[in-house]
Amino acid sequence: MTHQFPVRVYYEDTDLAGIVYYANYLKFIERGRSEWVRSIGINQDRMKQDEGLIFVVRRVEADYLIPARYDDELIVETEVIQLGSTFVELNQKVLRGSDTCFTAVVKIVLINNSGRPARIPAELRPKLSAG
Incomplete structure (x- = not known):
């Protein structure tokens, strides 16, 4: 299943040439991931408070294909691999x-309060795999 999240390009997202500054794509996909997690019923604040667990980005492989520009309406798609x-x-x-402007393969890891990798709890696995 693919989650979709709309984003509009604002002036602050662009560089001197009027195209989206490369680092802002990472912000766009972060918002998409946050909304995906929320949409599948995972409350990250509660998970951190109750279990001391948080998701962090481990790796990003990104490809910039065509530029997005000021005032473009974009869609961020997120799908579990x-x-x-x-x-x-x-x-x-x-x-x-x-048109695909940008693609990324993102690996997020669950860590505990000590910053060590933690097993994804059994109750979260069906939500993540169905998301």
Whole structure:
């Protein structure tokens, strides 16, 4: 299943040439991941408070394909590629209509309060795999 999150490009998102500054794509996909997690019923604040667990980005492989520009309406798509014992690997795309502007493979890892990898709790696994 693919989650979709709309983003509009604002002036602050662009560089001197009027195109989206490369680092802002990482912000766009972060928002998409946060909304995906929320949409599948995971409350990250509660998970941190109650269990001392948080998701963090371990790795991002990004490809910048075509530029997005000021005032473009974009869609961030998020899809699970792989669910491991301590990680989730996601495919994320930033689309403008049928054009793909940016793609990324993102690996997020669950860690505990000590910063060590932690097993994804059994009750979260069906939510993550269905998301």
